[in-house]
Amino acid sequence: MSLLRTIEEATGLVLTEADLARALRELFPHDAAARAAHAPAPGTPAFDALLDLLVVPESWMYRDPAVFEEALRFVRARLAARPDARLRILSLPCAGGEEPYSMAMSLMRAGVDPRRCRIDAFDLSHAAIARARSGRYTRNAFRGTDLAFRERHFTHADGQWTVNADVRAYVRFAQANLFDLDAASIDAAALAGRYDVVFCRNLLIYFDEDATRRAAAVLSALLADDGLLLSGYAEAPALCRNGFTSQGSRQVFALRKEGNAPAAAPAPAARPPARPAPPAPLPTAPAAAPVRARATPQDQLAQARRHADAGRMAEAETLCRGLLARQPDLADAWFLLGAIDEAAGRTRAAERCWRRCTYLDPQHYEALCSLALLHEQLGDAVRGASFRRRAAQAYERRGGPA
Ligand SMILES: C[S@@+](CC[C@H](N)C(=O)[O-])C[C@H]1O[C@@H](n2cnc3c(N)ncnc32)[C@H](O)[C@@H]1O
Structure with a gap:
């Protein structure tokens, strides 16, 4: 071979x-x-x-903040409904630790004790796991505008930020291949069905249909039957073809095992939680506020993203279209409109938007990845591979991981 x-x-x-x-x-x-x-x-x-x-170990802190809010909502409801339970979260792949540490910071801000909720974080790359264990990051790992969490949870020295010990206490790292979890140090049988929440984001975009199918089977074995799977926006449709179902238009990236629709409102706690009501996690994707008359295009785009993150797709689309009518050269708005189309199952419209995006910005990494995945799903492996190549080049030009 x-x-x-x-x-x-x-x-x-x-x-x-x-x-x-x-x-x-x-x-x-x-x-x-x-x-x-x-x-x-x-x-x-x-x-x-x-x-x-x-590998492409690209990640940053609080990548898509709405995903962490959704995970935290789920964890809190579960802990409230099962006061004696100990929950387990899996981050696979975790790249350099940005995703599990973000979740750990959210848990900590919410007052969840690390003994009640542990995070396992695995990645194929030995180098990425070594970086995650070191817990040291450059500016590149902090790409949002709301960086209050960095002041709170990191120590700054020599141009680097090191994650504090109380955040680390939630996370255990191990090098592991998703397809090899029954070998080496990790015993899949012992893990099977045990994770309450699984993050698997920005991995399937590098897989073809066959590998996606195999990955979905492994994820299904790792996730509790009533657990929550958090995927990337572009990856949710592929998982929905392979045994998972979306929570509806509310949050397209929040998935359940097919046949295990989310329970209605969680049962009230049998006794009050040990800690007082926690503050909101940071950073948040705030509820949509009306767009100010003089909002800049970037403000409006951010607002549209917040609508989309919260599942308000119609509002997100209206805002995006209005924005593009006034400023048709906004590549990021075309990307978002494509994601909205794809979430609604309008594959061809999504393709047109993402192509427009890459026409305006040929190095738009997320659009190139989305186009690669889309063409592979449509059975066009050659075009898929060509977009993958361009995405890899764009990634390298952008300067690699944090
Ligand atoms: C783009 S990062 C995603 C990180 C994070 N989940 C996020 O969304 O920011 C992709 C990661 O997948 C890892 N990876 C690729 N194939 C894998 C496999 N078969 N098993 C586990 N990790 C894998 C790579 O090493 C890389 O760190």
Whole structure:
């Protein structure tokens, strides 16, 4: 089997010969003979090092804040309904730890004791897990405008921010391949059905349909039957074709196992929670406020995003369309409109919007990833691969991970 195929089978990652050649050049910079002669075998340090060069460990703190709010809402309702329960959250893939630490900060702000809610965080990349364990981040990991959480939960020195020990107390990291959870140090049988909440975001965008199907089966085994799966916006449709169902138009990224619709309002707590009512998590996706008459296009776009994050798709669409009527060259607004179309099942309209977005901004990473996934879902592997290549190039130009 070719090395490319071996990697694809082991990890689900759909790569090109050019990706592989670039990574091999980086791994064996002075030794063309080694590059030609050795195909690193799975399980060897060289194979792991090669994977580290092929993955896209792109993440940042509170990426899509509404997702963390939804997770926190779920956790609080569950803890209130089951006062003696200990909940488990999984972040897979966790990249450099930005996602699990964001959730940990939300739990902490809400007064949830780490003994009552633990986060396991796994990633394929050894380098990403080492970075996560170090807990040190550059400015690149903080991309939102509301950074009060950074002052509260990080210590700043020498241009880097290190996550504080009380946040770390919620999270345990391990290197693991999603497709290999029954091997190595992690026993899938012991984990099966045990996670109350699973974050699996921005992973399936690198997979084809077959790997997506396999991944959905693993995620289903890891998630409790009445648990919550949090996906990326562009990934929710693929999961809904493979055993999951969306919570409706309210939050397209919040999924349940098919046949396990969310319970109605959680039962009231049998006894009051041990701690007083907690403050809201940070940063929030605030409820939509009316757009001011002199709001800038960026304000309006942010407002449209907040509508979409809260599942108010009609409002988000109206705002987006109004904005684009006045300023048709706003690439980010075309991207958002495409996501709204895709959430409504209007695949072709989504494609047109994302193409418009990449026409205006050829390096728009999220639109390129969304187009890759969409073409693969439509059975056009060649076009899908071409968008994947462009997304990888855009990612490299953008300067890689935090
Ligand atoms: C773009 S990051 C997503 C991180 C985070 N979930 C987020 O949304 O910000 C993708 C990560 O997937 C990891 N990955 C790729 N294939 C994997 C696999 N088969 N099992 C576990 N992690 C994988 C990569 O190492 C990379 O860190």
